[in-house]
Amino acid sequence: MSVGSVRFVTFGCKANQYDTQVLREALGRRGWREEEREADLVVVNTCTVTTDAGRKARKLIRRVVREHPDTKVCVTGCLAESEPEVLRELPGVEWVLGNGDARRPLNFLRQLGCDVDPEELGIPAGITAFAGHTRAFLKIQDGCDRSCAFCIIPRVRGANRSRPADELAAEVLRLVEAGHVEIVLCGIHIGHWGREWGGEPADLLAVLAAVEPRDERGAPLPFRLRLSSIEATEISPRLVELMARRPERIAPHLHMPLQSGDDEILAAMNRWYRMDEYHAACERIRAALDRPAFTADVLVGFPGEGERQFARTLQAVRQIGFSRVHVFPFSPRPRTAAWEMGPAVPPEEVRERRSRLGEVAAEVAQTWRRDLGGATDLVVVEGEGGLSGRYQRVRLDRRDFPATPAGLVAVRLEAHERDAGIELIGRADGSLGGAA
Ligand code: SF4
The missing domain is CATH 3.40.50.2300 (Response regulator)
Known part of the structure; x- marks a missing residue:
């Protein structure tokens, strides 16, 4: 053509x-x-x-x-x-x-x-920019070696294949020099990065966090890394330690797929962890980081999920205190183990559970936001406010930021009660670096 x-x-x-x-x-x-x-x-x-x-x-x-x-x-x-x-x-x-x-x-x-x-x-592997976005995605691996019963991805994306750390470091450098202030490390199963050679995501994060981009005058260009979706059981102590040591470089946000809060359903889904392991991972991270944001995916209506199992999911969401939960109704896919599983949950029940879980998740998220007052964070500026490391919309206080700044701005958060919920306001604060 x-x-x-x-x-x-x-x-x-x-x-x-x-x-x-x-x-x-x-x-x-x-x-x-x-x-x-x-x-x-x-x-x-x-x-x-x-x-x-x-x-x-x-x-x-x-x-x-x-x-x-x-x-x-x-x-x-x-x-x-x-x-x-x-x-x-x-x-x-x-x-x-x-x-x-x-x-x-x-x-x-x-x-x-x-x-x-x-x-x-x-031509070097990877990309040079993410046109029209302040945040750029960086695919660090492809494929998945697991076999969750509901998931078709391993069939269409194949086995885990990790990209080399030096290639990714060069790409981070290019992307930041092209103007991106946040690099989101993504893939299909990023917790398995480096597994082929006995490595782990902490190795990669250490290399990427050490990248030092500079502008044409030689001044350092600030940027932040964010992990996209990573399984709770694949977050190693080294990874947590690195996140705790470099809060200005690594966002305190972890998206950890939960799928269900019930061990029986997790087993039926062929998920490899049980809830005590998931809770333990959350506690370990919470002990090391200041008010980290936990987000998750939850699947409702998986075959065999009754009221009892669903109640455990509600309980887990409350207990963990997620800042956001993405609720998906189970959708059977041909060529997956769950395709012929039963008993199916009636669609009206799936809808009802989805809305109940959505309400609980919204309530839990409000409580979590209310507790953010006093926390320091970095905001990627987009318009009047921006996106914090904890993946929250933050409005910048005009008294401290009379002119809209650019790039990454260091703030201390105030949580204000409004009719529509908690509003987060960013006040200038230099403790995390950035532009303030
Ligand atoms: S849900 Fe995630 S871990 Fe499970 S098979 Fe699909 S891609 Fe792999």
Whole structure:
């Protein structure tokens, strides 16, 4: 295909957004320009985690083809890996490229029929920027060696494959020098980073935290690292110790998938930990860090989940004091162990549990926010306020910040009771470094 205009549409997780950026840069280097409306080529990077994700992608593809019949559509990502034949049947779809092809940009270009210059082989791996974002995602590994009963991901993403620390350090340097003040380490199962050679995420974090980007005048450029989703049992004492030692460099926020608060359901899900281990990890982290933010994913309505098991999930959410819980209804996926499991929970019960859990989670989050008064944090400035290391929206106090600062700002938090809930205000405070 000759050079023209391209539009990217991405569904799903941070790893997918990173993969899209890799393709964007591969096409951009060859002169393709991005066009939001009538592009010659539309690349749809799909997700297959839930039935809904697949449905949305198919709907979008049909709409693109209906509205712009001359556009060529290339579908890639996890749905292209799990349902290639369904996608090939969709009118207007020219290419269906699974993760194997899309992961290697040169392969991707060849599949589209573009000439590939061997010089491109020398281009450093990874990305150079995350256009339009203050925070950039950095994919540190791909794939997963676990086999949770509800999850299709290991089938479509393969086994764990970690990227080398020096390559990632070079990428952090590039991204910060390109203006990104927060780098979010993402992947499919980041707790298994380095496992192939006996390493662990703490090794990588130590290397990345030591990166020292500088501006053109040689002044240090502040930045912060954030771990995306990491399993509670894979957070080592070394990792916690590093987070405690470098609060200005590593956000005190851990997203630890919980899935259920009940041991029987965890076993049925083929999750490898039990609740006492999850609680122990939270306690260990809480003892080392100042008011860390814990967020989690919880699946409701997994086969066999009755009121008794669900009550344990509610109890765990209250006890752990999450700052946010993402509640997902169980969505059976073909080719997973849970596909034929029973007994199924009736949909109206799933809906009801989802809303009950949502209410409890919101209440718990308010209590947690109320207790943040006096904590120090760094805010990535976006408009009037920004995003704190604990993943909270913070408004900057105009008395201390009469002009909107840029980049990372060090604050001390005040928690104010408002009608709509707790509002966090950032007052200037130099204890964590940053711009203040
Ligand atoms: S740990 Fe479980 S839920 Fe997470 S990607 Fe692997 S199989 Fe899926």
